[in-house]
Amino acid sequence: MASLLEVDDLHVSFATEDGLVRAVDGISLSLDPGEIVAVVGESGSGKSVTALTLMGLTRGPNVSFGGSIEYKGEDLLDAADERLRRVRGAEIAMIFQDPMTSLNPVMRVGDQIAEQILAHEHVPKDEAAARAVEMLERVGIPRARDRASNYPHEFSGGMRQRVVIAMALSCDPSVLIADEPSTALDVTIQAQILERLRELRQTENAAIILVTHDLGVVADIADRVLVMYAGRIVEQGTLDEVFYNPQHPYTWGLLGSITRLDIPPPPRLPSISGAPPSLAARPEGCHFRPRCPHEFDKCTEDPPLEPRAGDSKTHCDRCWLSPEDKRARRYVSEDQIGLEAKGAIV
Amino acid sequence: MSESSQSNGKPLIDVEHLKQYFRVRSGVFVNRTVGFVHAVDDVTFTLTEGETLGLVGESGCGKTTLARTIMRLLDPSEGTIRFRGEDISDIGQRKLRPLRKDMQLVFQDPFASLNPRKRVAQIIGGPLKLHGHDDVGPRVRELLERVGLAAEHANRYPHEFSGGQRQRIGIARALALEPRLILLDEPVSALDVSVQAQIINLLDDLQDDFGLTYMFVAHDLSVVRHVSDQIAVMYLGKIVELAPAEELYTKPIMPYTEALLAAIPIPDPKRNRERERIVLEGEPPNPINPPSGCRFHPRCPRATDICKDVEPPLAEYANGHLAACHHPQNVSAEEIKAAGKSPASPLSAGDELPQP
Numbered sequence: 001m002a003s004l005l006e007v008d009d010l011h012v013s014f015a016t017e018d019g020l021v022r023a024v025d026g027i028s029l030s031l032d033p034g035e036i037v038a039v040v041g042e043s044g045s046g047k048s049v050t051a052l053t054l055m056g057l058t059r060g061p062n063v064s065f066g067g068s069i070e071y072k073g074e075d076l077l078d079a080a081d082e083r084l085r086r087v088r089g090a091e092i093a094m095i096f097q098d099p100m101t102s103l104n105p106v107m108r109v110g111d112q113i114a115e116q117i118l119a120h121e122h123v124p125k126d127e128a129a130a131r132a133v134e135m136l137e138r139v140g141i142p143r144a145r146d147r148a149s150n151y152p153h154e155f156s157g158g159m160r161q162r163v164v165i166a167m168a169l170s171c172d173p174s175v176l177i178a179d180e181p182s183t184a185l186d187v188t189i190q191a192q193i194l195e196r197l198r199e200l201r202q203t204e205n206a207a208i209i210l211v212t213h214d215l216g217v218v219a220d221i222a223d224r225v226l227v228m229y230a231g232r233i234v235e236q237g238t239l240d241e242v243f244y245n246p247q248h249p250y251t252w253g254l255l256g257s258i259t260r261l262d263i264p265p266p267p268r269l270p271s272i273s274g275a276p277p278s279l280a281a282r283p284e285g286c287h288f289r290p291r292c293p294h295e296f297d298k299c300t301e302d303p304p305l306e307p308r309a310g311d312s313k314t315h316c317d318r319c320w321l322s323p324e325d326k327r328a329r330r331y332v333s334e335d336q337i338g339l340e341a342k343g344a345i346v
Numbered sequence: 347m348s349e350s351s352q353s354n355g356k357p358l359i360d361v362e363h364l365k366q367y368f369r370v371r372s373g374v375f376v377n378r379t380v381g382f383v384h385a386v387d388d389v390t391f392t393l394t395e396g397e398t399l400g401l402v403g404e405s406g407c408g409k410t411t412l413a414r415t416i417m418r419l420l421d422p423s424e425g426t427i428r429f430r431g432e433d434i435s436d437i438g439q440r441k442l443r444p445l446r447k448d449m450q451l452v453f454q455d456p457f458a459s460l461n462p463r464k465r466v467a468q469i470i471g472g473p474l475k476l477h478g479h480d481d482v483g484p485r486v487r488e489l490l491e492r493v494g495l496a497a498e499h500a501n502r503y504p505h506e507f508s509g510g511q512r513q514r515i516g517i518a519r520a521l522a523l524e525p526r527l528i529l530l531d532e533p534v535s536a537l538d539v540s541v542q543a544q545i546i547n548l549l550d551d552l553q554d555d556f557g558l559t560y561m562f563v564a565h566d567l568s569v570v571r572h573v574s575d576q577i578a579v580m581y582l583g584k585i586v587e588l589a590p591a592e593e594l595y596t597k598p599i600m601p602y603t604e605a606l607l608a609a610i611p612i613p614d615p616k617r618n619r620e621r622e623r624i625v626l627e628g629e630p631p632n633p634i635n636p637p638s639g640c641r642f643h644p645r646c647p648r649a650t651d652i653c654k655d656v657e658p659p660l661a662e663y664a665n666g667h668l669a670a671c672h673h674p675q676n677v678s679a680e681e682i683k684a685a686g687k688s689p690a691s692p693l694s695a696g697d698e699l700p701q702p
Contacts, residue, residue: 042538043509156629157405186404187566187609188626194611195625213538216568216611219618239615257543258613259568261595268550269572271543275508 003030004072004207005054005092005175011066012046012053021279023049025231026067031175034205036197038218038239040254041228044276047211048097050228051179053077054209055094056084071175090120093173097180099160103152109163110136110148113170120171135166139196158189165196172204179211194221215258219243224314227251230277230287233305237315247309247317247326250288286318294321294329357428358527358559359393359416363693364425364435366408366415370634381634385411387583388425388692393576395526398553398560400570400591402606403580404630409563412580413529416561417449418442430526447477450520454532456512460504466490466515467500473522489518494548510541514548521552530562534569546572567603568610571595579603582633582641584692585660589667597676599669602642640672648673652698659691661699674700 012024024046031037039047052058054069056076069076071087079087096102104112113132117123123131129148136144139162152160161181168176178197182190198221200206210222218225218239225242227235227250235248246252256270274291283289285300292299303318310323319326366386371377385408393399401409414420416427418434427435429445450473453459460469470489471482479485487497493514504512513533520528530549534542550573552558564570570577574591579602587600598604608624628645631637637644643653652672660668663677663685670691674682679702687699 042540158629188404188605189629191609191611191623191625192627195623214611215539216613219613219615220611243613243615253540255613257540259539259542259572260613261568261571261607261610262612262614262617265572269543269546271547272540273544275510275541 003032005029005031006070007054007067008070009067010050010053010069010077011064012049012058013064015062015064016280019280022231022282023279024053027226027228027233028067029226029233029236031207031209033174033207034201035224036201036208036210036222037224037226038210038212038222039226039228040212040215040218042213042276044230044279045228046231046279047228048179051094051177051209051211054175054177055088055092056081057094086120089116089173090171091173092175092177093168093171095161095164095168095176095178095181098184099157099164100184102164103160105152108149108151109155113148113163113167116167117170131170132166135170136163138169139163139166140192141166158185158192161185161189161193162196165193169200169204173206175207175209176200177209177211180213181210182217183212183214190217197221215254227254230282231279232287232318233316234288234319235317236305237309237312241309241312241315245309245315246330247315247323248288248319249292249294249321251317252330253291286320296320356395356430357392358395358430359561360426360428360431361392361416362390362426362428364389364412364415364427365423366411366420367423384408384583384633384636386415387636388694389580389583389585390690390692391578391585391588393527393559393561395559396553396557397575398562398573400574400577401561401563401580402565402567402570402577405565406582406630406633407580408583408633409565409580410531413531413561413563417451417529447473447523448525449527449529450523450525452513452516452520452528452530452533455536456509456516457536459516460512462504465501465503469504469515470500470519470522473519477523485522486518489521490515492521492552493518494544508541509537510544513537513545517545517548517552521556524556525558527559527561530560532563532565535565542569549573566610567595567606579606582630582636584641584670585668585690586642586671587667587669588660588690589669590665593665593667597667599663599667599674599676600642600671601646601648601673601675603669604675640670648675656696656698657692657694659695659697659699660688661685662688670695672698672700 007027007029010024010027014021014023027050041047065077110129110132113135114128117128117131133144133148136148141147141162182193201208222239224238226233229250235251246255253272272291277283285302289295289299298320303320305316305318307313307316308323309315364386365388367382368385369379370381372380389412403409415422422435426433467486470486474482486500490497490499495514534545562570562573577591577594578585579587581602587603598607605624605626612618626645639655640653640658643649658670658672660670662668663681668688682700682702685699
């Protein structure tokens with residue numbers, strides 16, 4: 001069976017005064033119904049641009065694209081704006097990061113949700129309004145009927161994010177793209193939002209692309225993980241493959257730098273030294289090379305993304321180190337997530 | 347630099363029954379007060395020199411207001427704040443000014459807290475000039491190097507730096523006057539995880555080198571664990587639990603603390619699947635009209651009638667572990683029996699201690 005969404009070798013570049021910024025440099029991914037795929041990486045790794053491009057939101061005079069995005073067999077990258085407008089919101093919906101700025105402040109939330117329903121379906125206005133209330137109920141907003149006539153400023157951050165989710169779900173999309181849906185929220189509210197996403201996958205069989213930099217959230221909810229660095233995927237695999245048998249030193253660094261509550265705290269927090277490279281001037285070869293403590297001669301050559309970890313065909317990475325070398329430089333034990341052997345990269 | 351004053355058990359900040367209420371006004375021509383936001387409501391604690399107090403709670407619980415009131419950026423409504431034994435709760439601005447250099451702030455948002463039109467040298471040198479230093483150049487370069495930047499960065503503008511680097515500039519600015527207390531208001535929550543670790547390690551080093559005292563405000567418990575000696579959990583303007591750092595994680599007494607801990611996802615898929623999920627429903631109530639009795643009772647899974655009627659006092663358990671709860675957990679019957687009412691309890695709290 002063909003997958004729901006198939007992205008093949010996607011490139012997105014922006015022409016800027018400082019030169020061509022290759023924000024996304026050859027990303028491929030496929031998404032099946034009911035699957036949650038997490039895209040992780042630091043700021044500037046191209047994860048949000050990938051998400052926005054799937055929605056056709058990065059089009060502009062200074063942007064050039066390459067590769068293809070196929071949704072149910074139809075190419076979206078070259079689709080006409082008119083066609084894209086039909087898909088966007090109805091078939092592929094998005095939850096934006098910041099619930100404070102992604103709602104219209106001068107429009108009642110019920111009307112905002114109804115507006116989207118009316119844009120995609122030929123239904124009477126009062127039916128759209130009733131469905132908006134129903135959506136608000138479904139995402140757990142108490143007294144939804146009254147609340148639908150409130151303005152966004154009358155809601156708290158967590159409630160606003162629910163409104164955004166209600167809006168995204170209002171046309172029963174089959175793909176949901178969530179760009180840092182819980183980053184701006186308190187942990188208690190984050191747990192509630194993740195619970196909603198989990199329910200959504202169960203009841204609607206929706207496929208979710210979750211863009212986040214929080215590996216705790218990923219471990220909580222994702223089925224598969226893509227680790228992005230400087231516009232490329234440096235490692236991909238199932239949740240367990242990436243967490244328990246990580247292959248790329250960047251993944252080790254990311255896994256190591258999470259503050260954890262379930263183990264005694266280390267005297268010093270492991271961190272990755274330096275900062276991600278500018279996307280306009282990336283280092284030759286492996287882009288992680290300048291920050292990588294395991295760099296050697298071969299790293300000046302560009303490592304392709306391929307299965308290197310052994311049996312699994314789905315577990316791919318871009319690192320020249322041999323699997324034996326990697327294992328030697330990393331803790332591997334049955335119930336521990338993979339960390340670098342010396343504890344810290346700095 | 348300043349003579350290193352390692353932890354010597356002396357209180358640096360002493361806060362007693364501190365309240366910060368904000369008036370809610372209504373009306374165009376007549377300003378009627380229609381209520382008060384109980385942002386900080388009767389908080390008592392001591393911060394020992396050279397130590398770090400972590401202050402944790404959801405947004406709107408009053409943690410930032412408490413921090414700002416202690417710095418006297420806000421005038422307290424009631425209660426006393428003592429800085430090294432001296433009452434600073436209502437001294438005037440003129441007397442306050444020399445104390446300002448002993449207390450510095452690092453802000454949450456490294457993009458908004460640096461003036462975009464000033465060079466780094468001016469930003470870091472600003473406080474030095476204000477306090478009468480002349481040749482600030484060498485000191486600025488020294489500070490930049492101390493926080494892990496290069497001396498030649500002094501001539502750049504904030505927009506040329508990444509978030510983590512900007513936060514380092516903010517820290518250098520706070521260090522410039524050799525303060526005793528640095529108030530860190532969510533210093534890492536706007537940063538990437540890998541960079542968060544860098545900044546936390548830097549703060550740790552600086553504390554050791556200069557004998558600094560930190561008050562670290564955060565909205566979740568995972569970050570503060572690495573820096574704190576004591577952690578206070580706030581809910582709707584009150585401290586509901588205060589404990590030595592490690593003890594809070596192994597033995598949370600108040601159900602709210604446990605809920606906060608449970609809400610943090612464990613970055614280990616297998617353990618995550620095994621663990622029982624507690625999702626705290628609802629959101630913090632309105633601080634204008636806080637619930638009666640224990641303020642957490644509408645969301646608390648263990649609440650009973652007494653929680654609605656009587657505000658629980660802070661009970662003192664072993665190891666100086668304070669918790670305000672009628673139904674404490676993770677403590678044995680003997681421990682509950684041995685617990686007494688802490689003098690840090692809010693004045694409005696009842697006398698009923700939890701029963702085993």
